[in-house]
Amino acid sequence: MDSKEFRHEGYRLIDWIADYLDHAENHHVLSQVQPGDIDARIPASAPLQGQHMSDILDDFERDILPGVTHWNHPRFFAYFPANNSGPSILGELLSAGLGVNAMLWQTSPAATELEQRMMIWLAELIGLPAGFHGVIQDTASTATLCALLCAREKTTAFAFNARGPEALSPDGPLRIYCSTEAHSSVVKGARIAGFGDRNIVQVKTDGNRALDPADLQARIDADRQAGLTPCCIVATVGTTSTTAIDPLPAIGPIARTEELWLHVDAALAGSAAILPEKRWLLEGVEHADSLVFNPHKWLFVNFDCSAFYVRDPAHLERVMAIDPAYLQTDRDNQVTNFRDWGIQLGRRFRALKLWFVLRSYGAENLRAMLAEHIALAAEFKSWVEDDPDWELLAPVPLNTVCFRLHPVGFQGDDDELNSLNKDLMNRVNRAGRIYLTHTVLDGRYTLRMSIGQTGTRRRHVEEAWEELREKARQQS
Amino acid sequence: MDSKEFRHEGYRLIDWIADYLDHAENHHVLSQVQPGDIDARIPASAPLQGQHMSDILDDFERDILPGVTHWNHPRFFAYFPANNSGPSILGELLSAGLGVNAMLWQTSPAATELEQRMMIWLAELIGLPAGFHGVIQDTASTATLCALLCAREKTTAFAFNARGPEALSPDGPLRIYCSTEAHSSVVKGARIAGFGDRNIVQVKTDGNRALDPADLQARIDADRQAGLTPCCIVATVGTTSTTAIDPLPAIGPIARTEELWLHVDAALAGSAAILPEKRWLLEGVEHADSLVFNPHKWLFVNFDCSAFYVRDPAHLERVMAIDPAYLQTDRDNQVTNFRDWGIQLGRRFRALKLWFVLRSYGAENLRAMLAEHIALAAEFKSWVEDDPDWELLAPVPLNTVCFRLHPVGFQGDDDELNSLNKDLMNRVNRAGRIYLTHTVLDGRYTLRMSIGQTGTRRRHVEEAWEELREKARQQS
Numbered sequence: 001m002d003s004k005e006f007r008h009e010g011y012r013l014i015d016w017i018a019d020y021l022d023h024a025e026n027h028h029v030l031s032q033v034q035p036g037d038i039d040a041r042i043p044a045s046a047p048l049q050g051q052h053m054s055d056i057l058d059d060f061e062r063d064i065l066p067g068v069t070h071w072n073h074p075r076f077f078a079y080f081p082a083n084n085s086g087p088s089i090l091g092e093l094l095s096a097g098l099g100v101n102a103m104l105w106q107t108s109p110a111a112t113e114l115e116q117r118m119m120i121w122l123a124e125l126i127g128l129p130a131g132f133h134g135v136i137q138d139t140a141s142t143a144t145l146c147a148l149l150c151a152r153e154k155t156t157a158f159a160f161n162a163r164g165p166e167a168l169s170p171d172g173p174l175r176i177y178c179s180t181e182a183h184s185s186v187v188k189g190a191r192i193a194g195f196g197d198r199n200i201v202q203v204k205t206d207g208n209r210a211l212d213p214a215d216l217q218a219r220i221d222a223d224r225q226a227g228l229t230p231c232c233i234v235a236t237v238g239t240t241s242t243t244a245i246d247p248l249p250a251i252g253p254i255a256r257t258e259e260l261w262l263h264v265d266a267a268l269a270g271s272a273a274i275l276p277e278k279r280w281l282l283e284g285v286e287h288a289d290s291l292v293f294n295p296h297k298w299l300f301v302n303f304d305c306s307a308f309y310v311r312d313p314a315h316l317e318r319v320m321a322i323d324p325a326y327l328q329t330d331r332d333n334q335v336t337n338f339r340d341w342g343i344q345l346g347r348r349f350r351a352l353k354l355w356f357v358l359r360s361y362g363a364e365n366l367r368a369m370l371a372e373h374i375a376l377a378a379e380f381k382s383w384v385e386d387d388p389d390w391e392l393l394a395p396v397p398l399n400t401v402c403f404r405l406h407p408v409g410f411q412g413d414d415d416e417l418n419s420l421n422k423d424l425m426n427r428v429n430r431a432g433r434i435y436l437t438h439t440v441l442d443g444r445y446t447l448r449m450s451i452g453q454t455g456t457r458r459r460h461v462e463e464a465w466e467e468l469r470e471k472a473r474q475q476s
Numbered sequence: 477m478d479s480k481e482f483r484h485e486g487y488r489l490i491d492w493i494a495d496y497l498d499h500a501e502n503h504h505v506l507s508q509v510q511p512g513d514i515d516a517r518i519p520a521s522a523p524l525q526g527q528h529m530s531d532i533l534d535d536f537e538r539d540i541l542p543g544v545t546h547w548n549h550p551r552f553f554a555y556f557p558a559n560n561s562g563p564s565i566l567g568e569l570l571s572a573g574l575g576v577n578a579m580l581w582q583t584s585p586a587a588t589e590l591e592q593r594m595m596i597w598l599a600e601l602i603g604l605p606a607g608f609h610g611v612i613q614d615t616a617s618t619a620t621l622c623a624l625l626c627a628r629e630k631t632t633a634f635a636f637n638a639r640g641p642e643a644l645s646p647d648g649p650l651r652i653y654c655s656t657e658a659h660s661s662v663v664k665g666a667r668i669a670g671f672g673d674r675n676i677v678q679v680k681t682d683g684n685r686a687l688d689p690a691d692l693q694a695r696i697d698a699d700r701q702a703g704l705t706p707c708c709i710v711a712t713v714g715t716t717s718t719t720a721i722d723p724l725p726a727i728g729p730i731a732r733t734e735e736l737w738l739h740v741d742a743a744l745a746g747s748a749a750i751l752p753e754k755r756w757l758l759e760g761v762e763h764a765d766s767l768v769f770n771p772h773k774w775l776f777v778n779f780d781c782s783a784f785y786v787r788d789p790a791h792l793e794r795v796m797a798i799d800p801a802y803l804q805t806d807r808d809n810q811v812t813n814f815r816d817w818g819i820q821l822g823r824r825f826r827a828l829k830l831w832f833v834l835r836s837y838g839a840e841n842l843r844a845m846l847a848e849h850i851a852l853a854a855e856f857k858s859w860v861e862d863d864p865d866w867e868l869l870a871p872v873p874l875n876t877v878c879f880r881l882h883p884v885g886f887q888g889d890d891d892e893l894n895s896l897n898k899d900l901m902n903r904v905n906r907a908g909r910i911y912l913t914h915t916v917l918d919g920r921y922t923l924r925m926s927i928g929q930t931g932t933r934r935r936h937v938e939e940a941w942e943e944l945r946e947k948a949r950q951q952s
Binding site: 003005006007010013014015016017018020021022030031033035036037038039044045046047048049050051053056060065066067068069070071072078079082084085086087088089090092093094095097098099100101105106107108109110111113114116117120121122124125138139141142149152160161162163164165166167168173174183184185187191192193194195196197198199241296302303304319320322323324325326327330331334343344345346348356358359360361362363364365426437438439440 | 487639640
């Protein structure tokens with residue numbers, strides 16, 4: 001591909017994306033293909049000869065696009081927001097064009113320094129207290145793994161890194177505490193870091209599904225008495241199922257007194273702390289050793305871009321740093337080499353898209369958009385509450401509404417009610433007008449409306465409510 | 477930013493990237509800024525009001541670009557190739573525009589199915605035997621970590637995952653074997669996965685810096701006699717320092733007999749196996765349990781895109797799978813959910829750029845370009861060998877030449893010779909015409925010419941040789 005073809009097909013793609021974002025709602029939000037449908041359209045082997053990019057883009061539209069689930073769709077209410085934006089897409093484009101590997105300061109000083117500054121901008125926006133140092137990770141899963149590794153090494157005075165499991169004897173296994181509502185990435189991270197599933201202590205939650213600090217303290221006490229070694233607390237600000245908020249003001253002092261690493265998983269909800277009226281979400285965060293939140297969820301930055309903060313970066317570096325001759329530079333004593341702040345050696349120039357987004361929107365527009373999502377969720381909640389055939393299943397502090405169909409006069413048992421809701425969700429999703437996903441709360445199959453895509457307006461939320469009620473009527 | 481502004485600034489960026497790639501050599505290849513220079517140009521805080529994208533792009537050119545080290549530069553000879561291409565950049569753009577999270581099949585069936593097919597295309601191109609299943613990871617560091625986790629769980633019958641370090645007693649620590657030339661990511665992965673630094677057994681190398689199978693066998697035997705638990709062998713095909721090739725045909729049978737996981741790190745060199753004359757690189761790979769190579773290094777795909785193959789994906793899934801209610805879909809028994817094949821839950825749609833690159837170039841063009849890089853390295857090697865003031869320090873099986881200045885009649889000791897070469901490299905890099913990095917071989921400070929950027933032609937390699945000799949003359 002010469003530069004003339006690059007320009008030509010590049011313009012075409014820019015136009016295609018502009019049209020796509022303007023008209024995403026013309027697509028079925030959830031792809032309607034069956035397993036194997038897309039693979040059947042792709043040749044078995046790579047071509048020997050080069051092909052024209054225009055033909056490849058034609059094939060994309062014909063063969064690949066039907067298999068795309070449209071995360072940009074304004075009626076995408078599944079999982080969590082993954083809101084995208086023009087400036088972010090252009091930032092990713094520029095980053096790809098530069099092709100920088102930001103593993104070391106020297107391998108692109110601007111990538112490191114812009115990343116550091118963007119982490120400061122974000123920390124100010126969400127009201128983090130002074131003393132936290134930020135780095136961009138790919139996902140909250142990776143950031144939480146990094147936090148667990150820091151906790152492991154802090155508790156063992158860096159002996160686990162050096163000696164592996166032997167470092168523990170005669171101390172008992174290292175224990176991690178999180179609520180029963182914590183994200184699956186805590187378990188995954190604990191497995192990866194060698195804690196073992198059985199050393200994840202699931203702490204009870206209160207009526208709002210937030211971690212119960214008294215139970216946390218009791219479990220730490222019991223572990224110490226049993227000769228086990230408390231190591232890390234993971235508090236969740238905005239759980240995946242219901243956006244429950246663990247009480248940092250109560251958890252923090254326990255972590256300090258017990259000398260445990262406190263990691264705050266605010267993957268979704270952290271972005272909401274840019275709103276003055278939501279600053280309370282992070283009250284108590286001054287006790288934390290680390291925190292993660294995802295601008296790629298709810299701050300209009302395309303996936304991936306996860307903001308990870310640690311209080312003591314020397315700690316992180318000591319856990320992660322490997323210093324072979326071939327990676328050493330004359331600058332190493334003067335600069336930050338982010339390769340030592342995470343799992344991967346290679347790193348993309350992700351700060352560009354964050355810079356583009358924060359400048360293009362500005363803080364006030366970002367606040368207005370998040371406030372609108374939260375207001376829409378509150379409105380949807382009120383519709384559920386006001387309709388006797390529907391039932392609200394959790395508080396709605398942010399953008400996510402947990403609810404179910406529970407028709408007046410429904411005669412079935414709990415299992416039948418679960419089946420009714422599962423069947424409703426599958427029929428709604430297959431119809432392709434809206435897309436929403438579920439969780440299970442105390443055995444109840446629960447529908448989730450997660451509101452936060454860039455194009456979502458009030459009418460889309462209204463359409464979702466209409467669609468749900470319409471499909472529910474067809475069912476009865 | 478409305479769609480009109482997106483189009484306008486998108487075209488501008490496409491044009492900028494086209495010009496940049498055409499004229500990358502007009503830049504200093506290594507950024508000349510000092511620590512803090514770029515940060516000083518960025519406002520301390522995020523703006524309150526939105527700003528025009530055109531102003532932001534102006535600021536990029538003025539304030540950020542001077543801090544970019546140009547990995548696309550045709551005289552970038554540092555570290556390893558990270559060759560980029562027009563089709564790859566467009567693929568990344570489209571992926572950003574779609575904003576898909578490919579964590580589950582359902583969250584974009586095309587992302588999973590195209591990824592599976594691209595892994596098959598690549599496996600065929602490099603001549604992998606049947607029976608390997610591929611997945612795209614971000615980096616080889618992550619892929620090697622995944623391999624170490626699989627090894628850990630295979631050896632402990634999945635007990636480490638479940639019980640942590642307790643799973644080991646009464647067995648001794650798990651041991652990993654790799655050569656003294658293996659990449660730093662093996663140590664990092666071993667730390668993360670809880671093996672501990674001391675359980676990485678460094679195996680001797682032969683005169684070509686390839687792993688010595690007799691020493692490998694001896695160390696395994698000694699460990700078993702000492703009550704330790706051999707677990708994993710990491711063989712390197714193309715080491716970072718010198719592109720040495722560990723002998724898989726000899727290592728593989730040891731792994732099979734000893735029932736150890738064999739992971740092949742072919743991060744750089746795997747791409748060269750698309751050349752029929754380099755197929756020997758992967759001879760013996762049929763004994764491997766896993767392999768990684770990086771299309772983002774030497775196959776014209778922009779960073780990140782690492783191809784990870786495992787023989788038994790059920791193994792990988794059993795190690796990684798966490799299955800909370802909120803991630804379950806009705807398709808889970810029919811499809812592959814790649815979230816269970818790696819560390820991260822969220823995943824970008826990376827297969828698009830791979831599809832664009834493999835189709836746009838075609839296999840024959842890719843082969844021709846890699847063959848040219850290898851031929852240029854051979855030619856550079858001959859220049860070094862033919863000049864009495866320079867010394868070749870390692871064999872050149874691929875694209876990397878290890879050498880040093882050693883002037884006829886040089887009177888200094890080894891340390892002075894090292895200083896001479898370090899000083900030469902720093903002066904060359906500061907001049908900004910070429911960029912190369914070093915390693916240390918048997919205590920000798922070694923310059924490395926790594927040839928493989930997309931725009932690199934014979935004249936750029938000639939210019940590098942001229943620049944090195946010129947700067948060496950100024951020194952003496």
